Amino acid sequence: MIEFRNVSKVFQKNWVALKDINLTIKKGEFVYIIGPSGAGKSTLLRHIYFDLFPDKGDVIVSGFSSLVVRKQDIPIIRRKIGVIFQDFKLLKDKNVFENVAFALEVTGTPRRKIKELVLNALAEVGISHKRHAFPYQLSGGEQQKVAIARAIVREPIILLADEPTGNIDVEGSQEILNLLKEINTKGTIVVIATHQLDLIKKHPKRVIKIEEGCIVEDTGVRH
Amino acid sequence: MFAIREGIIGLKRNGVVSLIAIGVIFFSLLLFSIFLVITFNLFGVVKYAQSKVEINAFLKDDIPSDSLKALEEKIKKISGVKSVQYVSREDALKELKEEMSNVQELLEALETNPLPSSFRIKLEEGYHSLKEIEDIAKKISVFKEIEDVSYGKKFLTRLDTIVKILFIFDILVGLVISIASIFVVSNTIRLTVISRKDSIEIMQLVGATERMIKAPFIIEGMTEGFLGSIISVITIYGIFIITRRYFQFYFPHIYILIGIVIFGIILGFIGSRNAVNAYLSGGNL
Numbered sequence: 264m265i266e267f268r269n270v271s272k273v274f275q276k277n278w279v280a281l282k283d284i285n286l287t288i289k290k291g292e293f294v295y296i297i298g299p300s301g302a303g304k305s306t307l308l309r310h311i312y313f314d315l316f317p318d319k320g321d322v323i324v325s326g327f328s329s330l331v332v333r334k335q336d337i338p339i340i341r342r343k344i345g346v347i348f349q350d351f352k353l354l355k356d357k358n359v360f361e362n363v364a365f366a367l368e369v370t371g372t373p374r375r376k377i378k379e380l381v382l383n384a385l386a387e388v389g390i391s392h393k394r395h396a397f398p399y400q401l402s403g404g405e406q407q408k409v410a411i412a413r414a415i416v417r418e419p420i421i422l423l424a425d426e427p428t429g430n431i432d433v434e435g436s437q438e439i440l441n442l443l444k445e446i447n448t449k450g451t452i453v454v455i456a457t458h459q460l461d462l463i464k465k466h467p468k469r470v471i472k473i474e475e476g477c478i479v480e481d482t483g484v485r486h
Numbered sequence: 487m488f489a490i491r492e493g494i495i496g497l498k499r500n501g502v503v504s505l506i507a508i509g510v511i512f513f514s515l516l517l518f519s520i521f522l523v524i525t526f527n528l529f530g531v532v533k534y535a536q537s538k539v540e541i542n543a544f545l546k547d548d549i550p551s552d553s554l555k556a557l558e559e560k561i562k563k564i565s566g567v568k569s570v571q572y573v574s575r576e577d578a579l580k581e582l583k584e585e586m587s588n589v590q591e592l593l594e595a596l597e598t599n600p601l602p603s604s605f606r607i608k609l610e611e612g613y614h615s616l617k618e619i620e621d622i623a624k625k626i627s628v629f630k631e632i633e634d635v636s637y638g639k640k641f642l643t644r645l646d647t648i649v650k651i652l653f654i655f656d657i658l659v660g661l662v663i664s665i666a667s668i669f670v671v672s673n674t675i676r677l678t679v680i681s682r683k684d685s686i687e688i689m690q691l692v693g694a695t696e697r698m699i700k701a702p703f704i705i706e707g708m709t710e711g712f713l714g715s716i717i718s719v720i721t722i723y724g725i726f727i728i729t730r731r732y733f734q735f736y737f738p739h740i741y742i743l744i745g746i747v748i749f750g751i752i753l754g755f756i757g758s759r760n761a762v763n764a765y766l767s768g769g770n771l
Contacts, residue, residue, distance in 0.1 A: 335695070338695045340693070341692065369698055
C-alpha cells in the first residue's frame with residue numbers, strides 16, 4: 264500500500280532530509296513515526312501524499328509510483344489520502360459543517376450527496392452538535408476532530424497525521440488517538456508522526472524511529 | 487457552480503483588496519477612455535480639416551465650352567475625385583469680392599478681371615492623405631488646358647506630419663496603458679490570492695484539480711474587471727454630459743464603450759490568471 268524504496272531527499276545546501284529509506288506499510292496498519300524535531304518525520308509524510316518527490320529512489324502509494332506519476336494524477340491520489348496537522352488548517356471564515364463540506368465541494372461532489380456525507384463524518388468524530396460553530400469557538404481537541412472529519416469524509420485508504428496532538432491537552436489527545444484507532448479498525452492505514460512518547464506507551468503499535476533522515480529502529484507490526 | 491459562488495463570495499470576503507483591484511482597473515480604464523476620447527477628437531479635427539481640402543485646377547484662357555465639358559468628364563473619371571465644379575472668371579471675382587468686402591473699393595477699381603476660370607475638385611473620403619492628393623493633382627496637371635494646380639501643399643504637409651505623430655503617439659500610449667494595467671491588476675489580484683493561501687492549501691490537500699483551484703480567482707478577477715470598467719465608462723459618460731455645455735466634442739460610439747468593458751474583463755482575466763499561476767507554480771504546500 265505504501266512503499267519506500269531506497270528513498271533519499273536532499274534539500275538546499277546539502278541538507279539530507281531522508282537517507283536511503285526502505286519501508287513498507289500494508290493495508291490496515293497503524294504506524295507511529297517518531298524522532299526528534301527535524302529528523303525527517305514530516306518530510307516522510309509529505310512524500311506519501313506526493314507533496315515532495317524523492318531525489319533518489321521511489322515512493323509507491325496505492326499503485327502510483329513517484330517516478331512516473333503525472334501532475335494531473337496527484338489530485339486523484341490525494342482524494343484517497345486524508346491528512347491532518349498540528350495546526351488543524353481549518354478555514355476561519357467557514358463553520359464546522361462548511362469546513363468539512365469544502366473538501367467535497369472542491370472535488371466536484373454533487374450537492375445533495377455532500378450534506379449526507381458531511382453529517383456522517385461529523386457524527387463519526389462526535390462533533391455533530393457543533394456543526395454551526397466557527398473554528399475560533401472550538402477547543403484544540405474539537406478543531407482537530409473537525410480536521411479528522413474533513414480527512415475521512417471521502418473514506419480515504421490512508422490517513423496521515425503530522426503531530427496531531429501537538430496543540431491539544433492530555434485529555435483531548437487521548438480522544439484524538441482513540442478516534443484514529445477507531446478509523447484504523449475499519450481498514451484505513453493510519454500513520455502518525457509524533458514526538459509524544461507517552462501516547463505510544465498507552466497505545467502500543469508499530470513504531471518507526473527516524474534520526475537525521477535514517478530509520479534507526481522499526482518494531483514491526485504489533486497488534 | 488462552486489467556482490462562481492466562491493468567486494462572488496471572494497469579492498465580498500476580500501472587501502478592501504477587491505475594492506483596490508476594482509479601483510485600479512477603474513482608474514486605468516478611465517485614463518484609457520479619456521485618452522481614447524481625446525484621440526478620437528483629434529482625429530476628428532484632422533479628418534474635418536482633410537475633408538475641407540480641395541484641388542483648384544486653373545484653366546488657360548479661352549477654352550471652347552465643348553472641350554471644357556470633355557475635360558470635366560476626364561477629371562471626374564480620375565479615381566478619388568468626388569465632384570468637379572466649374573468656376574468661371576466672373577464667379578471667381580464675385581467670390582473674391584464677397585470674401586474681401588473690406589477692400590471692396592480696391593476691387594471695384596479693377597478694369598479687367600484678372601482671375602482665371604477654374605475647376606474646383608472635391609475628393610472622395612479615403613483620398614485625403616498628402617500622397618493621394620499629390621497623385622491626383624499630378625494627373626490633373628497633365629491636361630493641356632490646365633495652367634496650374636493648387637491644393638495647399640504646405641498645410642497638407644503639416645497636417646500629414648501631425649497625423650503620423652498622433653498615430654505613433656496613440657499606439658505608444660495605448661500600449662503603455664494596457665501593459666501597465668495588466669501589471670497592476672495582476673499584482674493587485676495577487677494580494678487576493680495571497681490572502682486566500684489557506685484555502686488554496688486545503689484545496690490542494692484534499693485533491694482539488696488545478697482548474698478548480700484557479701477558477702474562483704479568475705472569476706473574481708473578471709468580475710472586478712467588469713465592475714471597474716463599468717464604473718469608468720459611466721464616469722467618462724458623466725464627464726461628457728457635464729462638459730458638453732462648454733466644449734463641443736465628439737463622443738465615442740457605444741460599441742467603443744462596450745469594447746472598454748470587454749477590455750476590462752480581459753484585463754481582469756489576464757491579471758488574475760497570471761497571479762494565480764505565479765502563486766501555484768511558486769508556492770508549495
